[in-house]
Amino acid sequence: MTGDEQPTTVGQLPTPDRERARLPATLTRAVWLLWGASLVALAARWWRGEGWELPGLVAVDGLTVVLWTAVTFFGGIVHSYARRYMAGSRTIDRFFGRVFAFTLVVLVLVAADSLVLFWLAWLAMGLVMADLIGHVEGWAQARAAGALAQRYFLASSALLGVALATLWWETGATTVSGLAGATSSTPVLLAAGGLVVAAMVQSALVPFHTWLLSSMTAPTPASALMHAGFVNAGGILLVRFAPVVTVEPAVMLGVVLVGAASALGGKLLKTVQTDVKGTLGCSTVGQMGFMLLQAGLGFFGAAITHLILHGFYKAYQFLASGSRVEHTAPNGTSDDGSTGAVGVAVIALTALAGGGLFAALTGKGTALDSGLLLAGLVVLTVVHAAREVVRQSGVTAAVRYGAVPLVALPAIAVYAAVYGVVEGLLHGLPAVGEPAALTPVHALVAAAFFLTYLAVETGVYRRSERLYVRLLNAGQPARETLLTDTEDYNEY
Structure with a gap:
């Protein structure tokens, strides 16, 4: 793929035939149907004031229905956008299969009451997202970015698994709801620390932000899903296991400190970025820090509100990132630097x-x-x-x-x-x-x-x-994920 032997072709993307468009169209309709069902569940929860459950397996409460509604809405937007974005791609069916699977896994995660089911959903969520990051065939950088993300996500899953096993061993509880009466002890404090670090890794907080800044090889719809949904998992984890992380004030202070460090670090890293997606990535690092900071202050409702509103904003920013690239001279509407x-x-x-x-x-x-x-x-x-x-x-x-x-x-x-x-x-x-x-x-x-x-x-x-x-060094992606030559990504 030298670029010298074949002329570069610029033109309208081909419209996929009916056979190739069938699966994307079907899965897109399915996600929007899930959003409609989530709205019904949200209204029922608001009207009745109580949830429902399958004892020992899933529990549909207020947190579940609000996240179901947000997740399926973001998923519907990404599916709809990707139908055109991925048009003509040989791997469009595989891409849509992964995106739809990711949506389903998150729906299971936020409803899981079983500790085992929660951990399995957490693991699957990370593996599917790593696959989406490395989705583009033929790019060594994409494969490297996917492998890097997978290592981070496996480490997060391992930390979560150890924390949940410790809680089970200490309390005898096999469900998330069974941990409501957790009391302070050395094993519980160690488990709380494991939960916090697992949340930090998944939400790309400093110093675990490298995987996020290295993930720009992912197709733009996958990046939108990542920044609007996947990184929010850390906040969801802390809210779900609030009885554990609030058992000792020192743990909550620790959450405040790591959240504040990432919020400030993300703001500073953003100032030295020169590309649109890198700037958005550093912004996400900072915003996830704000989310965990709010949880550490005891305002878990504020953390959930933040992740929903930030999800709307960041999904739009990524899906519109192409329009941010200017090809015109300054038009006089820029910042003049004075107040x-x-x-x-x-x-x-x-x-x-x-x-x-x-x-x-x-x-x-x-x-x-x-x-x-x-x-x-x-x-x-x-x-x-x-x-x-x-x-x-x-x-x-x-x-x-x-x-x-x-x-x-x-x-x-x-x-x-x-x-x-x-x-x-x-x-x-x-x-x-x-x-x-x-x-x-x-x-x-x-x-x-x-x-x-x-x-x-x-x-x-x-x-x-x-x-x-x-x-500048702290905001750099992993070296093996950098695209430094147009020949690395010239499809023609």
């Missing part, structure tokens, strides 16, 4: 109003507990989003300043409403409704967020060449 005194005032007032609105609508941040840190994160998020709007030079100052509160505050209200719905659906799950007590560690985390934000937004961190090089 000004009036802009600073608008941003600050909008951020404080957004934090207050969030606190008023959710009740989080109105007491002297970890809710203050959660509300503070909302304030920082509004600051970042508002600053991006204010710094745009393509519209008049009056429009920019007026748009900030008109967009930010309704968005916060929508977020708070979704949070309220999710929290209501999670009501009754063991150990998911209590915020953590404030400690000096939480104050240090808040200070770290504030200082890192200032460093990034003011550009101070760029003065250190050593930091830049370290970030």
Whole structure:
């Protein structure tokens, strides 16, 4: 495949014949039917206020139905998009088979009550995703990326298996629900540590983010499914096993620290990325850190809300990543790098109003507990989003300043409403409704967020060449997965 012997052909992709299009069309319809069934299950759960179960095997509760609805919706979008994206591919049936199998496995995972069934679904989920990462035939880099991801996922499954076996040996429970009464002991603490590290690996938190940044060989629909769904498994794991990870405050503090480290690390890594998908990958690393941080603060409902909303956003970003590549000259709508005194005032007032609105609508941040840190994160998020709007030079100052509160505050209200719905659906799950007590560690985390934000937004961190090089190295994919020559991926 030299590229010198055959001319490059550019043209419309061939429309697959009916025989080849049959399986993708069938599986796409099946996923959308599953989404419809999930909506029915969600409505029934909301109306009845109780779930149903097959004792010892599966338990359909509020967490199950909300995740079923989200997973099948994302799956339907990816299936529909991939029908055109994969058109003409010789491996289209295999690709759709893997994507549909992944969707089914996740549906089993979020409903599993049996410890064995949960572990098997976790293992299968990782193996199928590794296969999707290495899906493209003929690319040594794709095979290397799939093999790398598989090693990470097998390690995560091994950690989870050891943790679950330890819990079974210590408590005698064979189901997730049977762990509701877990008490603090050395084996339980060791199992909780194993659960946290397994979640970190699966969610690509720092320092386990290399597999995610090396996975760009996956077809774009698979990347969307990965970033919108697969990496969320860490948050799901902690929510499911909340009685174990909350058994000791020190474990929750550990979750806060690893989540905060990844959130800050992902933000810094993102600043040195030069390609669209690499930037999105580092963004996912940071967002998964936020998800685990919220769980560590005791706000498991906020973690689930975050993974759902982030899933919507990141699926769109990946599926639209091709349109982000510019082939035109700058058109004058770019960031001009300045804010000004009036802009600073608008941003600050909008951020404080957004934090207050969030606190008023959710009740989080109105007491002297970890809710203050959660509300503070909302304030920082509004600051970042508002600053991006204010710094745009393509519209008049009056429009920019007026748009900030008109967009930010309704968005916060929508977020708070979704949070309220999710929290209501999670009501009754063991150990998911209590915020953590404030400690000096939480104050240090808040200070770290504030200082890192200032460093990034003011550009101070760029003065250190050593930091830049370290970030650049830390954000590199594994060498064997890099595509460095067009001949490596020139199909013609």
